[in-house]
Amino acid sequence: MTDSKYFTTTKKGEIFELKTELNSDKKEKKREAVKKVIASMTVGKDVSALFPDVINCMQTDNVELKKLVYLYLMNYAKSQPDMAIMAVNTFVKDCEDPNPLIRALAVRTMGCIRVEKITEYLCEPLRKCMKDEDPYVRKTAAVCVAKLYDMNPQLVEEQGFVELLNDLLSDANPMVVANAVAALSEINESKPLIEVNSQMVNKLLTALNECTEWGQVFILDALSGYTPKDEREAQNICERISPRLAHANAAVVLSTVKVLMKLIEMLPADSDFIASLTKKLAPPMVTLLSAEPEIQYVALRNINLIVQKRPDILKQEMKVFFVKYNDPIYVKMEKLDVMIRLAQQSNIAQVLSELKEYATEVDVDFVRKSVRAIGRCAIKVEQSAERCVATLLELIQTKVNYVVQEAVVVIKDIFRKYPNRYESIISTLCENLDTLDEPEARASMIWIIGEYAERIDNADELLESFVDGFHDENTQVQLQLLTSVVKLFLKRPTDTQQLVQRVLSLATQDSDNPDLRDRGYIYWRLLSADPAAAKEVVLAEKPLISEETDLLEPSLLDQLVCHIGSLASVYHKPPSSFVDNTKAPLRQLQPNAAALATNGSSTGMDMDSAPGLIGVPSVGGAAGGAVPSQDTLIADLLQLDMNPMGGVAAPAAPAAAHVAAPGGGLDDLLGLGGGPSYGAAPAADPMAAWGMAPAAAAPAPSGGGLNDLFGLGGPGSPSLGGMLGGGGQQGYQTPKALWLDAATHKGLQVEGAMVRKNGAIYMEMAITNKAMQPLSDFAIQFNKNSFGLVPAQPLHIAAPVFPNQTTQVSLQLATNGPVQKMEPLANVQIAMKNNVDVFYFATIVPMLVYFAEDGLMEKRDFLELWKEIPEANEQQFTIANVRNLSADDICAKLQANNVFTVARRSVDGQELLYHSIKYTNKIVVLSELKISAASQSLTLSLKSRHQTALVSLEEVYQKIFDN
């Protein structure tokens, strides 16, 4: 008998029919019905209507039926939380069942029912099961704690389950230990509750020898998070885990490699131990290459990382990466990558003959990559350059279209690397001019013609033939053509004047591409102003190109090496780029944002600094909530969903078409559209934005985002409220915090702080370059925020920041930007761009930078206002006076931070101080400080018309006093 028949029922009254069958008295019929329900559920039909009927079948002795009902319950409990309660009793009962398999089943299912109400009932049975005499139940219970934590972390902490899990680490049964480790690691990931110490590591290492292969994976992954105290401990761990390299399970092997790679870093580099350890690492990785293709793929992606990190491990193993005829294409591509990384003088002959072989294969992408690889070999191993060029020439003779195009592209790079060596082949290249139809190949060819214009007799004719179809060319080709013609003119000015004029006018007058126009104008002016200078600029000596291409940033590489075996190592991307760590994204902010946007003008550039706080209903206890992690922010801004490519491409204007995805996100960040939909935003008039771009800006490849930034960040009038209070004494300044971490942001590290000095707000940043290339073209933009904080001028960093260099920048800010209430109030989301990418981060701005200098009130006004504000708006706090400040000290300190003393008086040995604060958005806060001689603490009462304005002000006071 087979179960496939359950999939076939498609009758109309199906649900009704099932209902009667479920309620049937016959056990057999009941079971059949439940099976049908599960089958429907599998194919995606909604059978939640049958919930009560299925639950009724739960009380049964038949384990198979019970499992099916549980499966149903797991799927639908969430949609029927009230009904799900009905199941609780059965669970509790099942947890007492004499059969350990049933007990485990109950505990396993319990955790999968994600209904808040139920969780409380489950604590007791779970606790019992964690101490069950049967190991099978205990190991299931351990995982259940992780399930519960995922649902209700607080409950798990309160009920002491974390400690219970910790106890399970000492369990006699290895599988229980392994599952407890897995659960603890997951809990620790979101909140470090248990510290991994050397004692625990010892326990784990002992369990490692005994538990199942998956248990070994859990333990090894947990070990990779541990940093040993000293060398000896590191070496000890290495010795104890290295036997795992011989395990048959690829996951165990890769996790072992991960831990070893991390520990190697801790050991002295030239010790014998390291030498023997690196020798042990190679064979298991090579063995993975004879596993099935999926595993080979994962292994190869990781080997690519390992080879970059420690090239000597696999340097002898070139042969195993040779491509086999039957390898799937994804394995072939990866092998090729590793081959190039391993290529060196000693093996280059072999590599080249292989690559030549591959260049005749069928798969177009693979062939292209092989041809490109030949070029990379030439650049990497100088001795082989000659042979590589010869090989490429041979390939060009085959006249296979895509091979020729690819060869032209790499030959251009070879020319760059070894100038004046292989120019003899130019004539051969020129013969193939007509077959080139891909932009990159055409651009490369044009570059070659321009670069060697003095040696190619008919260079002008050749370029002219391209110029004829100027408008049909891709931008890349157009730009190259422009440059090459100018080069030609500078080299042979006599007979090419007409050509250069034609191209310049084509580029500047007939083109609507801003990059092209800018470049055209620059050349034009250069040529007309000072041809000698033009020569120096255009024909300048070019810097050498690097030998290794496609290397990962060292900081990213280090990070990825710590993730060997995981998805991040397969994608070669940091985990933060594809994982949402926060569970609930910022969605709830959306309606708010939309509401505010409708208030403002459509561009959101509303200069009216009407207090944004008024517009928003005050949120009780709004102080909670942390700065949203950067990733949720991006996810939210980009409105990513399952189909990212479709969604973002909305802007229809042709000129804006090449604004890449991050650019789109930026638009939203700028508040251009105000709402989450892109439709209206960039469509406004892209040209206007382009026009505003400073002409001097170097046309970066992704200039879209940049120019938008400039366009909007235009100099507004900085609201220097009043320069009254500013002066000699500096107020409290927050220390610099880490805003962008180099490890996750392509080598850009930014530390910064918001400070108020001389009556204005400044953003002080230390920008450190930990990447390998210079960083330049910096720009910055703020998202709408509670106080309308925006840069008063564009971010200007004169020189590029070179690798390992730090630049200090102070950027003046203004508070006249678009306003939107943020959560928490002082949160500001910032986008920073450079020549590499756009980065997003958020920071909490210390409230006191918003205290304006004109905040001093008249006594009378103060009194009136104090009376006017209802009692309900008053908040009282107690503040510790740790430094034992006198009333005078306090006033001086507050004054320095723009908290102005209105009046003082003494009553019954208590000193009362009255202060006023005015935010930049003109909201006023009144405060009363009680200082009693007897006690160490101060009593602070705050009043304001807008309660939100009081949020976390007491912390500000505390900081001022403690400073």
Added chain:
Amino acid sequence: MIGGLFVYNHKGEVLICRLFRDDLTRDAVNAFRVNVIHARQQIQVRSPVNLIGRVSFVHRKTDGVWLVAASRKDANAAAMVEVLRRIAITMHSYFGKLTEEAIRSNFVLIYELLDELIDFGYPQLTDPSVLKTYIMQSGVKAVTQEEQKQITSQVTGQISWRREGIKYRRNELFIDVVEHVNLLMSAQGQVLSAHVAGRVLMKSFLSGMPECKLGINDKLSLRDGTRTAVGSGVGGGLDDGKPTRVSVAIDDLQFDQCVRLGKFETEHAISFIPPDGSCELMKYRTTSDIKLPFRVIPLVREVSKSKMEIKVVLKADFKPNLIGQKIEVRIPVPPHTSGVSVICMKGKAKYKSGENAIVWKMKRLAGGKEVQCSAEVDLLTFGNVANRKWNRPPVSINFEVPFAPSGFKVRYLKVFESKLNYSDHDVIKWVRYMGRSGIYETRC
């Protein structure tokens, strides 16, 4: 951590859908179907690991069935791939094949199995022989409480792969050493790469909990003596690097979970308690001193645009008293072949137009022999196919020989069972060696 596990048929219809984590929804099920299975250009989806939206999908496809594991976290990719493989193996072992039909017929059982295989995305038990102790195809057997206890302690225990109290009247033990020889040879006869992937398969019928110890002729040194010789191998005294056929240099070893890895590392002894029945005890890989059983010498001459001559010489390079079996040489011809005439000295050769190859089969071939096959190929000179370049795929060969091409030998296998009264001498042991072709190719 795996968020969910899906099985689709070749059309992309969902056969099994099991979500382990809350962060995945059925949208993910559809996302994979749309972006991978139904991807308009299959060419785009080229790797087994794909990131769609923020969900990572790892898949494998067998017999028109897609097995997919999905996750929203930075999960262990190697584990995900490996789990899929184990799931496939488990299903095979439970119902023989992994087809749409088989899955539909057993979906209840599969859900039940998945519950044991993976809990909250963590792989748990993936060994079919263990699973079979308590999940049966025909419902759950009624078992006594004692037995239940035994099951649970066995599946979670230190020696999860063997239960107590096994009894045989005759204690017997079979060892098969199966080696796959892989070769890539250039047209000029130069070995580009060669390696042997060997497996030691064991079938044991032993009583009690026997402690076994396997001795092999490993040179006890990985490459250049990182592992100093411990114990007295056969190759001791010869470790000045000179390779002999007495010992083999094994590049890498992998053991079944029953082998004590720690003991191997320290004492270089392979000791274990075997599972009852069959298991793959170890896998190994060697690259040096491989005795290549066959040598193929292809000669291709393109006489004219319409004619080609192919001659393939096959040499059996082993002792004359041994006999190679099931020999099949696959000689590729261009897709625009119109006709082929073949002459061979031994066996049968046929042109298979569907496979674009001449297949030359011989049942047996003794060592030391040299045979030859020549063919004349007529080619079409018009049409699309004719104009396309033909990139000469390599000549491949399949075979079976009764020896281990790496030189691997089992020196001894000792069985100790202290509680029951049988000794090592009472166990009947059988050892068999077999060399098979892996990917054995010669370019032409």
